[in-house]
Amino acid sequence: MIALPKPGAARRWEIPDHLLTIEEYAALGETDTGFTELVEGRVLMSPSPSRKHNKAAYLLGRQLESQLPAELDFTPDIDVDLGLAPRGEPGFSRRPGLLITYREASARVDEEGDMYRAAEVVVVVEIVSPGSKRTDYQVKHNEYADAGIPHYWIIDMSEPISLVACHQAGEFGYMDAAAVTGTFATDVPFPVTLDLNALLD
Secondary structure (H helix, E strand, O other), X not given: OOOOOOOOOOOOOOOOOOOOOHHHHHHHOOOOOEEEEEEOOEEEEEEOOOHHHHHHHXXXXXXXXXXXXXXXXXXXXXXXXXXXXXXXXXXXXXXXOEEEEEHHHHHHHHHHOOOEEHHHEEEEEEEEOOOOHHHHHHHHHHHHHHOOOOEEEEXXXXXXXXXXXXXXXXXXXXXXXXXXXXXXXXXOOOOEEEEHHHHHO
């Protein structure tokens, strides 16, 4: 019988006693107990997503994979620098459920070990958890719009599962379409049809 290694203690962070820039935040690395985001230089700790949340992101990726144009790529659960503050000032970084970006951006991130940048994101997707509803529908809605990300999809796992598609509308920020249940189909920013109920498997 093979003995499994004992889990080690969660790594403790030494967070500086000042507001962090994007560079300082990136240098902190990963934590073993969940994930973090950076808002106006403050580190926000969040518990690891639930199995249901992670499975939905995986199943969404599978549906997207065969429908994305060749120049686009998707990546679940990864940091994006929102670029809402000048370099050297307290920064903003979010970790959405899934990003749809240009393939050249993915190659840059792999090569440089850097974060995605808001300008490289075509669609940002958040999967709403019980504790993130207000943040996803309001706070991140405004941040992603301010960052210039052209499309934001909010997937709410409360049954019936729904998707709200938001798109940039100039100085007004995002314009939100009505929530869709069942099948979500659009031609913008690329043709795609998603079976939302299949995300509950």
